[in-house]
Amino acid sequence: MNIVVLVKQVPDTESPRKLKSDDSTLDRAAADGVINELDEYAIEEALKIKEAHGGEVTVLTMGPAKATDSIRKALAMGADKAVHLVDDGLAGSDALQTSYAIQQALGRTGFDIVILGSESTDARTGVLAAMLSERLGVPQITLANKVEIDGSAIKAQRVTDYGYDRVEATLPAVVSVVEKINEPRYPSFKGIMAAKKKPVETLGLGDAGIDAAQVGLANAATEVVDFADAPARAQGQIVTDEGDGGAKIAEFLASKKFV
Amino acid sequence: MIEWSDEDLMIRDAVRGWIDAEVRPNLDALESGELPPYDLLRSLYKTFGMDEMARSSFHAALAKEKSGEKGEKGERSGGGGAAMTMLPVIELCKVAPGLVSAMGVGLGLAAGTIMKRGTPEQKERWALPLLTMEKVGAWAITEPNSGSDAFGGMQATARKDGDEYVINGGKTFITNGPYADTIVFYCKLDDGRDPRDREILTFVLDRGMDGLEQTRPLRKMGLHSSPTGELFLSDVRAGADRLLASGEGGGKESARQNFVTERAGVAAMALGVIEECLKLSVEYAKTRELWGQRIGDFQLIQLKLAKMEVARLNVQNLVFRHIEMQRAGRPMTLAEASAMKLYAAQAASEVAQEAVQLFGGNGYMSEYRVEQLARDAKSFQIYAGTDEIQITHIARDLLSR
Numbered sequence: 001m002n003i004v005v006l007v008k009q010v011p012d013t014e015s016p017r018k019l020k021s022d023d024s025t026l027d028r029a030a031a032d033g034v035i036n037e038l039d040e041y042a043i044e045e046a047l048k049i050k051e052a053h054g055g056e057v058t059v060l061t062m063g064p065a066k067a068t069d070s071i072r073k074a075l076a077m078g079a080d081k082a083v084h085l086v087d088d089g090l091a092g093s094d095a096l097q098t099s100y101a102i103q104q105a106l107g108r109t110g111f112d113i114v115i116l117g118s119e120s121t122d123a124r125t126g127v128l129a130a131m132l133s134e135r136l137g138v139p140q141i142t143l144a145n146k147v148e149i150d151g152s153a154i155k156a157q158r159v160t161d162y163g164y165d166r167v168e169a170t171l172p173a174v175v176s177v178v179e180k181i182n183e184p185r186y187p188s189f190k191g192i193m194a195a196k197k198k199p200v201e202t203l204g205l206g207d208a209g210i211d212a213a214q215v216g217l218a219n220a221a222t223e224v225v226d227f228a229d230a231p232a233r234a235q236g237q238i239v240t241d242e243g244d245g246g247a248k249i250a251e252f253l254a255s256k257k258f259v
Numbered sequence: 260m261i262e263w264s265d266e267d268l269m270i271r272d273a274v275r276g277w278i279d280a281e282v283r284p285n286l287d288a289l290e291s292g293e294l295p296p297y298d299l300l301r302s303l304y305k306t307f308g309m310d311e312m313a314r315s316s317f318h319a320a321l322a323k324e325k326s327g328e329k330g331e332k333g334e335r336s337g338g339g340g341a342a343m344t345m346l347p348v349i350e351l352c353k354v355a356p357g358l359v360s361a362m363g364v365g366l367g368l369a370a371g372t373i374m375k376r377g378t379p380e381q382k383e384r385w386a387l388p389l390l391t392m393e394k395v396g397a398w399a400i401t402e403p404n405s406g407s408d409a410f411g412g413m414q415a416t417a418r419k420d421g422d423e424y425v426i427n428g429g430k431t432f433i434t435n436g437p438y439a440d441t442i443v444f445y446c447k448l449d450d451g452r453d454p455r456d457r458e459i460l461t462f463v464l465d466r467g468m469d470g471l472e473q474t475r476p477l478r479k480m481g482l483h484s485s486p487t488g489e490l491f492l493s494d495v496r497a498g499a500d501r502l503l504a505s506g507e508g509g510g511k512e513s514a515r516q517n518f519v520t521e522r523a524g525v526a527a528m529a530l531g532v533i534e535e536c537l538k539l540s541v542e543y544a545k546t547r548e549l550w551g552q553r554i555g556d557f558q559l560i561q562l563k564l565a566k567m568e569v570a571r572l573n574v575q576n577l578v579f580r581h582i583e584m585q586r587a588g589r590p591m592t593l594a595e596a597s598a599m600k601l602y603a604a605q606a607a608s609e610v611a612q613e614a615v616q617l618f619g620g621n622g623y624m625s626e627y628r629v630e631q632l633a634r635d636a637k638s639f640q641i642y643a644g645t646d647e648i649q650i651t652h653i654a655r656d657l658l659s660r
C-alpha cells in the first residue's frame with residue numbers, strides 16, 4: 001500500500017507565535033519549528049497501517065528549507081522516504097493554493113491513502129483534507145478517531161458533536177485524524193540513526209508541475225486584512241471572604257452557567 | 260567534538276520528551292520511594308528500542324567470542340554508542356539522578372562484570388536480562404567495615420564445601436539491593452590465610468536463594484529514586500557455575516576496570532545536574548524581582564551564574580573528551596578517569612548548592628526542585644569512590660609511572 005502522510009512544520013506552540021508586519025504572513029524565524037501535533041498522530045496511523053498491511057510510508061511536506069528537521073523526525077519515527085516541496089514561489093500560499101500544490105506533488109508520488117492531521121496549530125483552517133479530496137476526486141474521511149482497512153475498503157469512525165459516525169469508503173481516499181486515534185510513538189534510537197540514510201526528494205515548482213501563477217502570497221484567494229496581538233490578560237476580580245465566600249463562588253459559577 | 264550532532268540532539272529531544280511525559284509526573288512517587296524506578300527504566304528502554312539494541316549487540320559479541328575471535332570485550336556499540344549512552348544519563352539527571360544510579364549499577368557494574376569475566380553460559384543466563392533491563396542487577400562490594408578500603412577490609416567469605424561454596428557475610432549501601440534479581444557478590448576465599456592476603460572471589464547470586472536476605476531500602480540524604488539496601492548472607496550455597504573467572508590480577512583488577520567506566524558515567528550525571536541548575540537559576544534570576552528589579556541585575560547573583568557557566572563548560576568538555584576517546588578506542592588512565600570524576604562531582608555539588616542559595620527561601624523548598632538536586636549531587640562526591648579516594652588514585656597513578 002502506498003501511504004502518503006502530510007506533515008507540516010509549525011512554530012512550537014510553547015513559544016509566542018507572531019505574524020510579520022510587512023506581509024502579514026507567519027514569522028517562521030521567530031520560533032522553533034516542530035511537527036504539527038496532529039500530524040504526529042497521522043504519522044503514527046500511517047505506520048500502523050503499514051505494519052498491518054505492508055507497503056511504504058512517504059512523508060510529504062510543503063515548507064521552507066528548515067522544515068527538513070521535521071521531515072527527519074517523521075523518518076526517524078519509521079516513515080520510509082520523504083518528498084519536500086520547497087520553493088520561494090510557494091511562500092504565503094493559502095489553504096486553497098496549498099491543496100493545489102500538494103495535489104501536484106501527489107501526482108508524482110501516487111497514493112492509495114493520504115493521511116493528515118485534521119488541522120494545524122498555526123493557521124487552524126482545518127480545510128485541507130476537504131479541498132484535497134475535491135481536487136483529487138477521491139473520498140474524504142475527516143476527523144477520524146479510528147481507521148480500519150479491509151482490502152480496498154476503508155472504514156472509519158468520524159468524531160461529531162454528538163458522538164461519532166461510522167463511515168466507509170473505497171480507496172484511494174484522504175483521511176484526516178484527531179488526537180484520539182492513537183498514541184504517537186517516540187522515534188527509537190535506531191530509527192534516529194537510520195533517518196539520515198533515508199531518501200528525501202526535494203521538489204521545486206517546476207519539478208512538481210506547479211503553475212507559479214497559482215501559488216504564493218500575491219496570487220492567494222484569501223488575504224489577511226488586519227491582525228492584532230492577543231489582548232493582555234485583565235486583572236481578575238478579588239472577592240474578600242466575609243463568611244459568605246462559598247455562596248459568592250456558587251453565585252459566580254451559576255452566573256457564568258458553569259453549574 | 261565541540262557540540263552534539265544533529266542526530267544526538269534528536270536523541271536528546273526524544274528522551275527529554277519522554278522524561279517530561281513519564282518521569283516528571285511521577286517524581287513525587289519516585290522521591291518518596293513509593294514507586295520503585297524499574298518499570299520506568301524498562302519503559303525507557305522499550306520506548307527507544309534500547310532493549311533490542313542491547314540484545315542484538317549482546318548476541319553479536321557472543322557469536323564473536325564463540326567463534327574464537329578476540330573481540331573488544333566490554334566495549335559499547337561503536338560510533339554513536341557513546342552519545343547514545345550519555346544523553347539519556349544527562350537528561351535523566353536533570354530530573355532524578357537516582358534513576359541513573361539504579362540503571363547504571365545494573366548495566367554498567369553488574370552486567371559489565373559478568374560480560375568481562377563470565378563464560379558464554381553465564382553471560383546468557385545473567386548478563387543478557389540485565390542488559391535489556393528485564394531484570395534488576397546489584398553489584399555488592401561495600402561492607403559496613405570496609406567502604407573505601409573495599410578489598411582489604413572485606414569480611415564476607417566463601418568456604419569450599421565439596422563442589423560448592425558456602426558464602427557468609429553482609430554488604431551495605433547496595434544500590435538496587437532491595438529489588439535485585441541478580442547480584443554480583445564479592446567475597447574472600449576462606450583458605451586459612453591472613454584475611455588481607457586471601458583471594459577475592461566473585462559470585463552471581465539470584466534473588467530468593469536460601470540464606471540470602473535483601474533488606475528494605477535504607478533512608479538516605481538524597482537519591483531517593485534509587486533504592487539502596489543491605490544484603491545478609493548466611494550459609495548461602497553456590498555452585499561453581501556461579502563463580503566468575505578471576506581474570507588477570509583477580510577480582511581486584513576487574514573491579515578497577517569498572518571504576519573507570521563508572522567514573523566517566525558520573526561526569527555525565529554531573530553535567531545533567533549542572534545544566535538543569537543553571538537553566539533554573541537563569542530563569543529565576545530573570546523573573547524574580549526584589550527592590551523593584553530582577554535579581555539577575557545584582558552582581559552577587561551574576562557571580563553565581565558565571566561560576567555555574569564555567570562549571571558547565573568544563574564538565575561538558577570532559578564528557579565530550581570521554582566520548583571522543585571511546586570513539587577513538589583509546590582507554591582512559593585511572594588518573595584521568597579519577598580526575599574527571601573528582602572535578603565533575605565537586606562542580607555539580609557546588610553548582611547545586613549555589614542554585615539553592617540563589618533561590619533563597621524558595622530554594623530550600625522542595626517545590627523549586629534545586630534542593631533535591633543539591634542533595635542528590637552530594638552523592639557524586641561519595642559513591643563510585645569518594646573525592647578523597649579519587650585524589651589518592653590520581654596521585655598513585657602519576658607516581659607509579
